[in-house]
Amino acid sequence: MKLREIAHSRSGDKGNISNISLIVYDLADYEKVKEQVTAEKVKDWFKQIVHGEVERYELPVLGAFNFVMHGALGGGVTRSLAIDTHGKSLSSALLDMEIEV
Template identity: 65%
Template sequence: MLLRDIAHARAGDKGDISNISVIAYDIDDYSMLEKHLTAERVKAHFAGVVHGEVVRYTLPHLGALNFVMQQALGGGVTRSLALDAHGKSLSGGILGIDISDWS
């Protein structure tokens, strides 16, 4: 099972910072997200892409987690040679995290 089976994501960016929100489809799944989807796990998932700090913010009333990732866009929109310089595909990338071992 993948994260996309229980949540959706939205992304934003500013300079070399990507901001991803992961929102549970069902509020009952939020506690599982909060327990297992740590900043460390997200940073490990994006190894080689995110070179700076990853900070997680919790939004329990929304059933969401927000991750702010520094040095994530190859220098930012105007400096990166990446096809997706705005980092929008990172929201799709985070949903590929395998959650089969969560319980």
């Protein structure tokens, strides 16, 4: 199944760093996502654009994760040639990731 079936997401940016939150709709799905959506898998998922490390922060009480992707925005808003220089669409791209149920 795609992540979008059990979670929603938001993204933001600061310089050349993209920040993506991933929040499960039902806390019962938190552990499933925790096991399968690792920092390594997110880095691989965005391998075409993320040129730095990816850090994952866990917020189990909220049923959420925060992924901080370094070197993800082509140098930042004022330097990037990308159409979406703020990386706002990256949250939707993450929700396309498939996980096992």
